[in-house]
Amino acid sequence: MRVVVQRVKKASVKVNSKVVGKCDYGYLLLVSFTEGDNDDVINFLVKKICALRIMDDEFGVMNKSILDIKGSILSISQFTLYANCKKGNRPSYIEALNGEKASLLYDKFNQELSKFLPVETGIFGAEMEVSLINDGPVTILLEKENKK
Secondary structure (H helix, E strand, O other), rough: EHHHHHHHEEEEEEEEEEEEEOOEEEEEEEEEEEEEOOOHHHHHHHHHHHOOOOOEEEOEEEEEEEOOOOEEEEEEEEEEHOEEEOOOOOOOOOEEEOOOHHHHHHHHHHHHHOOOOOEOOOOOOOEEEEEEEEEEEEEEEOOOOOOO
């Protein structure tokens, strides 16, 4: 599982020119799954995202978590995080989990995350337009592989 965490002042996602999800100060998450991902992987990354200390404290130091500042999250599914560009110029997405399995894991991920924070989402598999004001900019790549 891979998650790109972007600290944002605000973010939104549109499908067919209609806003379907948004967040204010918090995180925009780009989320992707691969074969072997499961509840253990999801739970690990949910805890990591909630505890990640990349929000500014009163001195402007990245020392607080999103929970500390009572932030919100916009979660977007993005299978292209598993693009493999080692051969040629056209990425291969063979490492990305197929739609149905990935959709179930994505729903589970957002359900677990929403136990701790307000979470809004895009629409899985839809053509989406994502807008954000990246704060910092701060962008972190998190990855967890399931040890089979």
